[in-house]
Amino acid sequence: MFTTADLDAIWLTLRLASIVTVLLLIVGTPIAWWLARTRSWLKGPVGAIVALPLVLPPTVLGFYMLVAMGPNGAIGQFTQALGIGLLPFSFWGLVIASVVYSLPFVVQPIQNAMQALGERPLEAAATLRVGPWERFFCVVLPLSKPGFITAAILGFAHTVGEFGVVLMIGGNIPQETRVVSVQIYDYVEAMEYGQAHLLAGLMVAFSFVVLLGVYGFQRQGNNSMLGVK
Amino acid sequence: MNVAKYLPWLAMGLTVTSQSWAEQVHAAVAANFTGAMKFVVAQFEQDTGYDVRLSFGSSGKILAQIQNGAPFDVFLSADQAKPQALQNKGLVQEGSRFTYAIGALALWSSLPDFIENDYSRLTSDDYNKLALANPKLAPYGLAATEVLQALGLKDATQAKWVQGENIAQTYQFVATGNADLGFVALSQIMSKGHVTEGSSWIVPSDLYSPIRQDAVLLKTAKDNSAATALLAYLQSDAAQQIIQSYGYTTE
Known part of the structure; x- marks a missing residue:
């Protein structure tokens, strides 16, 4: 069955994905709101930058993060000036890399949900003299809930499945950066296919359940949007 | 459009392709040997006219790929264990295994x-x-x-x-x-x-066991003249000089 190293990797992965998901919701919501509402010419470029991790090969992204976070890179010099030191090979380095890597998976569902709201609920709230902050927290957020739930699940699942970026900046440190996908990879490379199958099986089962949840939830969401409920 | 008009050209194209195919060798090479291999292959192509395609990666990954039917003709591993494992599975041409470099x-x-x-x-x-x-x-x-x-x-x-x-x-x-x-x-x-x-x-070489790196000809490529030529070339003085200039020793 699972070794201690496997369990460490599973626990680490869950911890990483949870923290990343919370941060993504915090960072992604204002970006999604801005993208959903703005008429600025910057909408296109910003949307494209957010979506870049969808297209770039993870190892390419990881390599440039390694360079940028290194002692000669801009981010590395910034973190050193702050006294944090260098980010690669640390848990928090992985967290930051994962936030960048999974950003489109969180921003896009939230943005879509917010766009689908249209102007009317906001206008109605405005005529009732509801201020902009209250409008956002009491109207926009509750009505966009399906988008947030999809975003959280996709962000979490995508971080669990992350490999290339972690491989590039992680350094394979037990309980710090050795996540499940890396552990599986190590087993394959070491020709320990049995252990690899076991962990990979767990991952397949987990991903299936997550996706099943997303699709089940989306169907419900559609129904309520059509007023069927 | 009259397809028949183009048929002779098409046929000619196909012959050229299949000919160059026979003179091509696809080598899977351990990551550490990348620099040396590119240099050796450039010389080899110049000297012999054969065409070499190179794939670099970790030996473990290449091994898994070969076991699952990857179209490689020769395998230059970073160790002896992996070519041996392929040999035990009967995937290697008998007697083709040799140490092409000893790493430092x-x-x-x-x-x-x-x-x-x-x-x-x-x-x-x-x-x-x-x-x-x-x-x-x-x-x-x-x-x-x-x-x-x-x-x-x-x-x-x-x-x-x-x-x-x-x-x-x-x-x-x-x-x-x-x-x-x-x-x-x-x-x-x-x-x-x-x-x-x-x-x-x-690092003084008495502090670790020698890193002997073996190459093999895969059974599927036993009739590929480019593959056998490449393995022979790796053992030539010209190739060994290049390999040594990258810090390896040779036998």
Whole structure:
């Protein structure tokens, strides 16, 4: 069955994905709101930058993060000036890399949900003299809930499945950066296919359940949007 | 459009393609041998007119790919165990296995003067991270742990280890400055007989078991003249000189 190293990797992965998901919701919501509402010419470029991790090969992204976070890179010099030191090979380095890597998976569902709201609920709230902050927290957020739930699940699942970026900046440190996908990879490379199958099986089962949840939830969401409920 | 008009051209195109196919060899090469192999192959193509396609990666990945039908003709491994494993499975042409290079290990930093041609930096504890290849996967990683063991530094340094999945990635960790120093293949930092940048300590070869790297001809390519020519060329004086200039020894 699972070794201690496997369990460490599973626990680490869950911890990483949870923290990343919370941060993504915090960072992604204002970006999604801005993208959903703005008429600025910057909408296109910003949307494209957010979506870049969808297209770039993870190892390419990881390599440039390694360079940028290194002692000669801009981010590395910034973190050193702050006294944090260098980010690669640390848990928090992985967290930051994962936030960048999974950003489109969180921003896009939230943005879509917010766009689908249209102007009317906001206008109605405005005529009732509801201020902009209250409008956002009491109207926009509750009505966009399906988008947030999809975003959280996709962000979490995508971080669990992350490999290339972690491989590039992680350094394979037990309980710090050795996540499940890396552990599986190590087993394959070491020709320990049995252990690899076991962990990979767990991952397949987990991903299936997550996706099943997303699709089940989306169907419900559609129904309520059509007023069927 | 009259297709028949183009048929002779098409036929000619096909013949040319199939001819060049027969004279082509697809070699899967361990990451540490990348630099040397490119140089050797350039010479080989010039001397013989054969065409070589190269795929680089960790030996473990290449092994898994070959077992699952990857279209490689020759395999240059970073160790002896993996060609042996293929041989045991009957995937290797009988008698084709030979040691094409014996690897050397170096402790390297991208910073000049960081390493003063010895391992005192490791005992000083005055460094952020020590990069090495994963000893479970990479022969150079295993050699690195043997060296640390022999120096009595394995336990003391372990908390600062960062592991690359292969030696190319380990090199990256050090080259980008994220790890102050690391154990890399001498071949990676040596070109034309010199260590080209940073500072280093070439580890005495009595501190680790020899990193013998074997090459094999795969059974599926036993009639591929380009493949046999390439393996023969690797054992020629011309190739061995190139291989040695990258810090390997040869037999």
